[in-house]
Amino acid sequence: MTSPPAPPAEPPVIEIRGPLNRFGDQIVHENLDLDVYRGEILGVVGGSGTGKSVLMRSIIGLQRPQAGEITVFGEPMLDRDPEDPALLAIRKRWGILFQNGALFSTLTVSENVQVPLREYYPDMPAHLREEIAAYKILMTGLSENAGPKYPSELSGGMRKRAGLASAPPRSTSRPGSCRGRSASPSSSSRMISIRCTPSAIASPCSPIAR
Numbered sequence: 001m002t003s004p005p006a007p008p009a010e011p012p013v014i015e016i017r018g019p020l021n022r023f024g025d026q027i028v029h030e031n032l033d034l035d036v037y038r039g040e041i042l043g044v045v046g047g048s049g050t051g052k053s054v055l056m057r058s059i060i061g062l063q064r065p066q067a068g069e070i071t072v073f074g075e076p077m078l079d080r081d082p083e084d085p086a087l088l089a090i091r092k093r094w095g096i097l098f099q100n101g102a103l104f105s106t107l108t109v110s111e112n113v114q115v116p117l118r119e120y121y122p123d124m125p126a127h128l129r130e131e132i133a134a135y136k137i138l139m140t141g142l143s144e145n146a147g148p149k150y151p152s153e154l155s156g157g158m159r160k161r162a163g164l165a166s167a168p169p170r171s172t173s174r175p176g177s178c179r180g181r182s183a184s185p186s187s188s189s190r191m192i193s194i195r196c197t198p199s200a201i202a203s204p205c206s207p208i209a210r
């Protein structure tokens with residue numbers, strides 16, 4: 001028998017403590033505790049409508065749980081002024097790929113990719129922004145020809161990749177990577193499941209793989 005893994009020395013990057021997400025009579029999350037550590041790759045699985053997106057939205061502040069606590073990089077995320085500089089600093093450190101790509105339909109792929117660069121680095125010269133956008137587009141596996149196309153001119157898979165390229169810039173550490181070194185030696189994968197019960201769509205999540 002192998003002994004259980006030692007607890008990570010560093011505090012979690014994401015700490016979730018009992019967020020209550022309720023829509024009318026429907027309780028989506030309650031009694032849910034979860035820690036995500038630096039270098040971890042976490043998958044959340046569950047049937048359609050069981051609360052995966054609501055959980056992600058709660059972490060990034062697009063959904064305000066009625067109770068509980070969520071902390072990212074040590075900063076509490078709930079009940080914060082959206083313009084709080086500390087919160088804006090945290091936002092610069094994460095990247096988000098939305099389920100439908102969340103691309104602006106009137107902007108080309110390249111222009112979409114440049115949106116977060118414009119927002120976070122307003123002083124960046126246009127030529128550098130365009131160069132970074134072209135690089136990010138290639139990194140997702142799209143060809144450079146995709147840059148001038150509009151979202152309506154893309155296939156579903158291409159739209160997904162364009163959404164990935166448009167995810168905001170990430171500057172330093174994040175759960176999926178280690179600063180200045182390869183993520184693979186210390187990274188671990190974990191899967192949690194969100195289950196369905198009649199009264200609580202998502203009940204306490206439990207690790208099903210480590």
Ligand SMILES: Nc1ncnc2c1ncn2[C@@H]1O[C@H](COP(=O)(O)OP(=O)(O)OP(=O)(O)O)[C@@H](O)[C@H]1O
Pocket residue numbers: 023028046047048049050051052053054055099201
């Ligand atoms: N703004 C909202 N108002 C009312 N109900 C909502 C709202 N957002 C989500 N829900 C409900 O919360 C539940 C969880 O939705 P969520 O989007 O998290 O599902 P999901 O697990 O991401 O599903 P899928 O795999 O289909 O993307 C669903 O029953 C959904 O109808």
Ligand SMILES: [Mg+2]
Pocket residue numbers: 052053054099
């Ligand atoms: Mg979803």
